[in-house]
Amino acid sequence: MADVVDINCETKEVTTRPQTAEEIAAAEAAAAQAAADAKAKADADAAAAAAKASAEAKLAALGLTVEEIAALSK
Amino acid sequence: MATSTYNLIASQVVGSGGASSITFSSIPGTYTDLKVVYSTRTSDSATDKGMFVQFNGDTTSSYTYKFLRGNGSAAGSGGTTTTLLYFGNFPGGGSTASTFGNGEFYIPNYTSGNYKSVSADSVSENNATAAWDTLVAGLWSKTNAITSILLYPEGGNFVQYSTFYLYGINNS
Numbered sequence: 331m332a333d334v335v336d337i338n339c340e341t342k343e344v345t346t347r348p349q350t351a352e353e354i355a356a357a358e359a360a361a362a363q364a365a366a367d368a369k370a371k372a373d374a375d376a377a378a379a380a381a382k383a384s385a386e387a388k389l390a391a392l393g394l395t396v397e398e399i400a401a402l403s404k
Numbered sequence: 405m406a407t408s409t410y411n412l413i414a415s416q417v418v419g420s421g422g423a424s425s426i427t428f429s430s431i432p433g434t435y436t437d438l439k440v441v442y443s444t445r446t447s448d449s450a451t452d453k454g455m456f457v458q459f460n461g462d463t464t465s466s467y468t469y470k471f472l473r474g475n476g477s478a479a480g481s482g483g484t485t486t487t488l489l490y491f492g493n494f495p496g497g498g499s500t501a502s503t504f505g506n507g508e509f510y511i512p513n514y515t516s517g518n519y520k521s522v523s524a525d526s527v528s529e530n531n532a533t534a535a536w537d538t539l540v541a542g543l544w545s546k547t548n549a550i551t552s553i554l555l556y557p558e559g560g561n562f563v564q565y566s567t568f569y570l571y572g573i574n575n576s
Contacts, residue, residue: 331563332422332447337414339570340430344416349424357424360456360487361558366483369420374484 405573406415411435418566422447425556428570433549434476435572438511440503440553443504443567444494448560451498452528452536455491458554459520459544463487466545473538492526496560498530509540512576515549521557 333346334353389399411436414428431438446453458467469490470483494505507526514520522542528535544550555568 332424334425335423336427336429337416338430339414339428348508364486367486368482371484395475
């Protein structure tokens with residue numbers, strides 16, 4: 331098992347010790363949470379982009395030009 | 405104008421057993437800014453994995469980041485508020501052997517009573533295709549002075565010869 335390494339910047343002492351089960355679990359949970367958060371953000375961005383594209387398509391179907399559609403969001 | 409200083413506070417080269425994390429603790433408050441520079445590879449079998457960072461042992465959802473990245477054929481961006489800062493990817497076991505990624509991040513006014521902003525850039529060198537270059541803007545929404553910095557890989561352990569350097573900067 332790889333060690334946890336701590337460098338004390340005042341004393342320059344380097345301490346190494348095995349990673350505890352709690353630290354392993356916490357790191358894995360943090361990684362999983364970060365991945366889930368990033369995926370949720372990406373999904374939300376994708377949904378917003380899809381809604382925008384859908385809205386633009388509907389406006390185009392009504393006869394608005396590309397310039398007119400772009401002007402709506404300025 | 406005062407002369408700027410750039411001092412090595414501490415450094416670490418990972419030994420043969422690898423390291424699950426690296427912590428710079430008891431960071432003195434005598435500088436205006438901090439900078440961390442690293443060269444790393446993870447034992448994880450993936451092509452690359454993320455670099456995660458936390459300050460002062462804070463595991464709460466107090467970190468926000470936005471990233472921009474590209475690898476020569478694909479580009480992307482993203483970000484979120486979560487329990488850590490993500491500073492880009494670095495090579496794992498699925499990358500070309502003996503390649504290490506590198507990165508650095510800069511923390512201005514790390515002892516101030518305001519929230520702490522961080523900027524980072526990194527590359528996941530692969531000596532082949534699909535090596536990511538990432539820029540990150542980060543924020544730690546706490547007013548405490550930063551006294552410790554924890555770095556750990558998204559998966560696996562830092563392998564031997566991974567290096568970490570912490571610099572203190574004055575009058576930058």
